[in-house]
Amino acid sequence: MTVYTSVQLEEMIARWPRVRLTSLPTPLYRLKNLPGEFGLQELLIKRDDLTGLAFGGNKSRKLEFILADALSQEADTVITWGSLQSNWCLQTAAAARKCGLKPVLVLFKTYQLSSLDQGNLLIEKLLEADIRIAETEVGGKSPDQDQAFRFLAEVAREEMKKGHRPYLVSVGGSMTGGSMDKPLGALAYMLNMIELSGQMPDSKPPDHVVVATGSGATQAGLIVGARALGLNTRVVGICVSDRKDEFLPRVRKIALELVEALGLKINLDDRDIILFDDYLGEGYGRVSAEIATIIRMVLQKEGLVLDPVYTAKAMIGLLDLARKKFFQPSDRVVFLHTGGTPALFAFSEWLLP
Numbered sequence: 001m002t003v004y005t006s007v008q009l010e011e012m013i014a015r016w017p018r019v020r021l022t023s024l025p026t027p028l029y030r031l032k033n034l035p036g037e038f039g040l041q042e043l044l045i046k047r048d049d050l051t052g053l054a055f056g057g058n059k060s061r062k063l064e065f066i067l068a069d070a071l072s073q074e075a076d077t078v079i080t081w082g083s084l085q086s087n088w089c090l091q092t093a094a095a096a097r098k099c100g101l102k103p104v105l106v107l108f109k110t111y112q113l114s115s116l117d118q119g120n121l122l123i124e125k126l127l128e129a130d131i132r133i134a135e136t137e138v139g140g141k142s143p144d145q146d147q148a149f150r151f152l153a154e155v156a157r158e159e160m161k162k163g164h165r166p167y168l169v170s171v172g173g174s175m176t177g178g179s180m181d182k183p184l185g186a187l188a189y190m191l192n193m194i195e196l197s198g199q200m201p202d203s204k205p206p207d208h209v210v211v212a213t214g215s216g217a218t219q220a221g222l223i224v225g226a227r228a229l230g231l232n233t234r235v236v237g238i239c240v241s242d243r244k245d246e247f248l249p250r251v252r253k254i255a256l257e258l259v260e261a262l263g264l265k266i267n268l269d270d271r272d273i274i275l276f277d278d279y280l281g282e283g284y285g286r287v288s289a290e291i292a293t294i295i296r297m298v299l300q301k302e303g304l305v306l307d308p309v310y311t312a313k314a315m316i317g318l319l320d321l322a323r324k325k326f327f328q329p330s331d332r333v334v335f336l337h338t339g340g341t342p343a344l345f346a347f348s349e350w351l352l353p
């Protein structure tokens with residue numbers, strides 16, 4: 001087991017092609033009003049909702065490596081999928097346009113929306129992304145990776161007939177497959193752990209980082225980053241869509257692929273992958289009264305906007321874990337805000353009483 005310095009890790013990562021899409025580092029600061037009420041001495045927030053590309057979010061960091069890979073494969077079109085209000089799809093469309101590529105988005109109807117012109121979809125339409133709305137067979141859930149790639153392969157064939165060179169990437173930029181054969185999303189989040197640990201007050205690493213887990217690479221990259229730096233930081237993933245027994249193998253697979261891709265000499269254990277699936281609520285993309293309440297509370301106490309699909313659930317989880325004394329009172333807890341806020345405007349009918 002080797003412990004690496006941040007400089008060593010940054011040098012390894014610097015060998016990977018990257019296009020600049022973000023303005024980094026994102027801010028890290030202490031929240032003022034929430035921690036005391038929930039029995040925490042210190043709760044910090046890392047604002048990855050402020051990465052700078054089209055409303056920001058965790059996906060813009062990943063896309064710096066993914067679009068560089070697409071460009072190195074001489075692609076002129078990026079094809080991916082997500083749900084109707086997918087933050088990933090918006091970020092991909094913005095990144096693709098910025099790099100001169102055509103975005104094609106397959107949006108699966110995993111939930112009902114009364115308008116297809118709001119939130120992320122509005123911005124995707126302003127970006128003139130090629131949007132295909134698709135039905136799902138699995139009620140309330142996204143199709144699995146194989147089904148979705150079969151769908152994308154058909155779209156890719158159409159694009160190739162028109163003379164395009166497509167790059168296919170899976171939802172969230174997390175799992176390898178399609179045109180992406182390295183865990184580039186997780187690579188970006190390993191860098192985030194390096195950035196975060198360098199920003200901590202008094203240089204003391206966080207005891208816990210709490211994050212919404214959707215397609216897995218954000219958590220996987222943070223875990224690998226923490227272990228490679230020799231930190232005891234525990235990365236707590238709050239599941240937003242599936243049960244933890246479905247997430248654990250995904251996060252493990254991505255993390256192990258990253259360790260291998262970088263040739264890191266570190267051991268990973270399933271105990272490193274901490275997941276809670278107690279906060280799924282009514283299911284993926286369904287906005288419950290509890291979600292509306294937390295969004296209102298955090299906005300009023302901290303002036304901070306959470307999104308209804310990911311970060312609201314992660315915050316519900318964090319505050320409940322604090323209440324249940326999962327954290328020690330003296331623990332330094334960091335909430336990673338992963339963005340997604342434009343979706344708020346698509347869910348107003350569930351958010352307002």
Ligand SMILES: Cc1ncc(COP(=O)(O)O)c(C=O)c1O
Pocket residue numbers: 057058086087088172174212213214215216217218219307310311338339340341
């Ligand atoms: C706003 C937001 N937060 C968190 C996540 C989860 O990140 P990951 O897909 O890397 O698990 C996503 C995407 O799924 C997201 O859109």
